[in-house]
Amino acid sequence: MGCLLSVIGSTVIVIHSPKEQEVASMEELAQKLQNPGFILYAAIVTAISVFFIFFIGPKYGQKNVMIYITICSLVGSLSVMGCKGLGVAIKQTLSGEKNEFQNVLTWIFVLGITLCIAIQMNYLNKALDIFSTAVVTPIYYVFFTTFVILASAILFKEWRKLNPEDDLGILCGFFTIITGIFLMHGFKDINISIANLPSLSKKEGNTSPLLNGDVRNVGDPRVGLLSDMETDDRDDEINTTDTTDIPLETMK
Numbered sequence: 001m002g003c004l005l006s007v008i009g010s011t012v013i014v015i016h017s018p019k020e021q022e023v024a025s026m027e028e029l030a031q032k033l034q035n036p037g038f039i040l041y042a043a044i045v046t047a048i049s050v051f052f053i054f055f056i057g058p059k060y061g062q063k064n065v066m067i068y069i070t071i072c073s074l075v076g077s078l079s080v081m082g083c084k085g086l087g088v089a090i091k092q093t094l095s096g097e098k099n100e101f102q103n104v105l106t107w108i109f110v111l112g113i114t115l116c117i118a119i120q121m122n123y124l125n126k127a128l129d130i131f132s133t134a135v136v137t138p139i140y141y142v143f144f145t146t147f148v149i150l151a152s153a154i155l156f157k158e159w160r161k162l163n164p165e166d167d168l169g170i171l172c173g174f175f176t177i178i179t180g181i182f183l184m185h186g187f188k189d190i191n192i193s194i195a196n197l198p199s200l201s202k203k204e205g206n207t208s209p210l211l212n213g214d215v216r217n218v219g220d221p222r223v224g225l226l227s228d229m230e231t232d233d234r235d236d237e238i239n240t241t242d243t244t245d246i247p248l249e250t251m252k
Helices: 002-016 026-033 036-060 065-095 104-130 133-156 164-186 221-244
Strands: none
Touching: 002 133, 002 164, 026 036, 026 065, 026 104, 026 133, 036 065, 036 104, 036 133, 065 104, 065 133, 104 133, 133 164
């Protein structure tokens, strides 16, 4: 359910996101890159990524799935912007207008893309090695898509063309994503299926591991068998105690 909600929310955001503007030349793209808003975004992304890589990741990266995915998504948003710039350079070069591979900005894009993809793949593989693919994949998809849309909107100033309906749709999609991520992250260690639903009812004397706070063996049929054996052992102890307390004369 959490995965489904996350995908639905991300789809809603993509549908209501502003349309991408066409960049005709590297000169026009260079002017957009000098936009203070995008420079601030790139600086914040770089600072957060460095802080997570060197300080947060080594301590909490193996405990919290959000650490490595945040690094991948933030760095990935910059790599997508670099790929757009490299695409403009290749397009101009192939059209014969100008050889943009003689432009320093083109090689900056190439180096930036290489570095960002290397970091992105490194921490994505770490997340997949530690956590379940069913948890990592939807969360990464949602975060990556969200940050790419945000970076693109800041670089090309696409948010100016949004109408109130699109604003509401993006907010609804964002809160749907948050709900889905909460469900995936909060219940990732609980194995709930149709087979163990009867053991989850709050009846008197219920020894369900889920209700007792032990979620490690939920869904294991041996848990029910062990509970029955413990109940039988307690009954035998009660019967033995009752027998030993009966006076000898009464037994005669």
